[in-house]
Amino acid sequence: MENKEIARILNETADLMEISGEDGFRIRSYRNGATAVEGYPERIESILADPEKKVTDIPGIGKGLAFVLDEVTTRGSCERRDQLLQQYPPTALEFLKIQGLGPKSIRTIFEHYRISTMDELERLAQEQRLRELPRMGAKLEEKVLRSIARYRSSVGRFLLSFAQQMAGELETYLKEVPGVEVVTAAGSLRRGKETVGDLDLLVTGRPESGFSEAAVLDRFVKFPRVNEVLGHGENKASAKVGHEGLQVDVRALPRESYGAALQYFTGSKEHNVAIRQRAVRMGYKLNEYGLFRVDGDSLVASLREEDVYEALGLDWITPEMRENLGEIELAAEHRLPRLVELSQIRGDLHMHTRETDGRATLEEMAEAAAALGYEYVAITDHSKALAMANGLDETRVVAFAAQVRGLAGKLPVRVFSGLECDILRDGAMDIAGDALAELDFVVASVHSHMNLEPAEMTDRLLRAIECPQVRALGHPTGRILLQRDGYQYDFERVVEAAVARGVWLEINASPERLDLDPARLRAAKARGARFVISTDAHHPKHLAHMRLGVTVARRAWLGPEDIVNTLPAEQFAAVLERG
Ligand code: DGT
Ligand code: CA
Ligand code: CA
Ligand code: ZN
Numbered sequence: 001m002e003n004k005e006i007a008r009i010l011n012e013t014a015d016l017m018e019i020s021g022e023d024g025f026r027i028r029s030y031r032n033g034a035t036a037v038e039g040y041p042e043r044i045e046s047i048l049a050d051p052e053k054k055v056t057d058i059p060g061i062g063k064g065l066a067f068v069l070d071e072v073t074t075r076g077s078c079e080r081r082d083q084l085l086q087q088y089p090p091t092a093l094e095f096l097k098i099q100g101l102g103p104k105s106i107r108t109i110f111e112h113y114r115i116s117t118m119d120e121l122e123r124l125a126q127e128q129r130l131r132e133l134p135r136m137g138a139k140l141e142e143k144v145l146r147s148i149a150r151y152r153s154s155v156g157r158f159l160l161s162f163a164q165q166m167a168g169e170l171e172t173y174l175k176e177v178p179g180v181e182v183v184t185a186a187g188s189l190r191r192g193k194e195t196v197g198d199l200d201l202l203v204t205g206r207p208e209s210g211f212s213e214a215a216v217l218d219r220f221v222k223f224p225r226v227n228e229v230l231g232h233g234e235n236k237a238s239a240k241v242g243h244e245g246l247q248v249d250v251r252a253l254p255r256e257s258y259g260a261a262l263q264y265f266t267g268s269k270e271h272n273v274a275i276r277q278r279a280v281r282m283g284y285k286l287n288e289y290g291l292f293r294v295d296g297d298s299l300v301a302s303l304r305e306e307d308v309y310e311a312l313g314l315d316w317i318t319p320e321m322r323e324n325l326g327e328i329e330l331a332a333e334h335r336l337p338r339l340v341e342l343s344q345i346r347g348d349l350h351m352h353t354r355e356t357d358g359r360a361t362l363e364e365m366a367e368a369a370a371a372l373g374y375e376y377v378a379i380t381d382h383s384k385a386l387a388m389a390n391g392l393d394e395t396r397v398v399a400f401a402a403q404v405r406g407l408a409g410k411l412p413v414r415v416f417s418g419l420e421c422d423i424l425r426d427g428a429m430d431i432a433g434d435a436l437a438e439l440d441f442v443v444a445s446v447h448s449h450m451n452l453e454p455a456e457m458t459d460r461l462l463r464a465i466e467c468p469q470v471r472a473l474g475h476p477t478g479r480i481l482l483q484r485d486g487y488q489y490d491f492e493r494v495v496e497a498a499v500a501r502g503v504w505l506e507i508n509a510s511p512e513r514l515d516l517d518p519a520r521l522r523a524a525k526a527r528g529a530r531f532v533i534s535t536d537a538h539h540p541k542h543l544a545h546m547r548l549g550v551t552v553a554r555r556a557w558l559g560p561e562d563i564v565n566t567l568p569a570e571q572f573a574a575v576l577e578r579g
Contacts, residue, residue, distance in 0.1 A: 007038035018103030036060030089116035161511035179211030192551035213252035350534030368540035370412035378418035427463025445474030509549025521556030
């Protein structure tokens with residue numbers, strides 16, 4: 001079990017304890033434990049298994065919690081959590097995912113109403129009965145209703161990065177089956193959608209090298225992480241995988257229809273409907289086995305996906321664009337745009353170090369960036385409003401800028417001194433202008449008061465953009481995928497102001513953000529915005545998330561000219577200099 005998962009269970013237990021009104025001291029010990037575990041560089045599981053090591057040596061882990069960790073890693077729960085789950089409906093944990101409802105409000109609701117399902121909670125809000133409770137009002141009811149809707153559309157979906165990782169493991173595993181040559185993820189994963197409903201894997205090989213459909217599917221259902229087989233036929237098997245329960249559909253296909261199947265199962269449905277209509281207009285019929293001429297039923301194309309598109313008079317369309325948003329028309333006119341590629345990214349402009357809540361030093365981040373082939377990075381630690389993260393105050397900002405000037409030429413990539421400066425509630429910067437002016441690059445972000453009225457949030461962001469040192473707006477909506485909607489504001493107005501002031505919009509590539517989303521990116525590009533793709537790395541390995549940010553940019557049809565950090569270091573520095 002990963003440390004992150006252990007931390008999640010500890011936090012969940014603390015939430016339940018809070019719902020039941022236990023004393024703050026015990027709750028805090030679980031929460032502190034969760035933080036300690038999540039940030040610990042070594043796997044807790046291996047420490048527990050190693051007789052030479054003690055988990056109680058980790059700061060924040062006492063004897064009591066050591067026992068709990070043992071329970072959690074062996075059976076995924078602990079005694080306290082089990083007891084509390086007996087006392088409250090299991091939906092208590094789901095209620096916690098509803099924005100606006102913390103453990104205290106859930107406790108109040110349970111004290112006054114006997115409800116146990118999400119539908120019942122929704123009804124309470126609709127019937128305006130939440131506002132009868134202490135500290136609750138009409139606004140909360142609205143928020144709860146919105147959040148329940150979002151919750152319903154997110155259950156059963158998974159982060160793209162998680163699905164990709166699972167697809168990678170399955171690919172390695174299935175490639176061991178004799179004769180298997182290709183394992184490809186199709187569906188929303190191949191299109192790079194930010195969240196994935198289920199994983200669609202296509203597998204093929206050549207009979208002469210021993211490939212058999214049945215052998216692939218037999219092996220798939222024995223994958224150690226399969227926990228429930230949903231179906232096992234001749235060409236297709238489905239199973240739930242991992243304790244998260246991601247559904248995986250595996251299709252084993254003959255080599256000769258692979259291209260057609262890939263086209264079909266990549267989708268999107270909307271794209272395929274339009275493609276099939278085009279085929280019909282041209283006297284063809286298209287299905288997962290191939291493109292056929294209607295008169296005579298003869299096969300036109302099926303081996304390669306490109307062949308299918310070509311036979312339909314289309315340039316091959318990259319999967320990220322297959323949403324029927326005009327890409328088919330462009331492909332017919334050979335006018336598809338050139339999209340940005342990972343290899344064109346030359347620097348990363350948002351990352352944290354040990355100075356605040358990152359895990360590595362500036363030097364380590366610079367080395368990791370060099371290993372990825374970058375020319376430059378901006379180190380952007382937090383500002384002082386994030387006291388929990390030990391954010392920088394003016395003195396430390398000025399000292400940091402001087403330190404980076406002193407390092408010039410001594411690191412494997414060019415380092416720009418930066419800051420992720422908090423945007424305060426009223427839109428003022430958390431750091432005084434003269435200190436900001438010492439830095440090369442300031443990205444301004446909202447981390448607090450995310451529930452302001454849209455008009456107030458708009459004014460706040462407009463004011464932040466007015467600050468002369470601000471060069472980029474960090475994670476511009478603040479959304480957390482599957483957990484939290486972005487803050488509400490007049491997006492068009494803020495984009496227009498950003499364009500007027502030359503402030504770039506960030507595509508935050510961390511897997512749970514991917515913020516901005518493709519639809520907003522497209523709207524922003526139409527208004528003339530420029531973008532940076534940044535990872536917000538808190539660890540050297542997070543720098544690899546860049547490819548997720550690039551995928552999002554490609555889904556928005558952005559080209560290298562739209563992305564400022566495709567510029568070579570010299571040119572990028574010149575752009576910063578000009579201000
Ligand atoms: P997801 O799994 O919800 O993230 O989204 P997709 O796009 O992966 O959808 P999924 O798994 O239902 O289907 C995979 C692809 O199969 C889909 O993108 C398009 C293709 N497909 C072609 N025809 C049909 C059809 O009639 N029904 C469905 N469900 N999919 C179809
Ligand atoms: Ca799918
Ligand atoms: Ca599917
Ligand atoms: Zn941030």
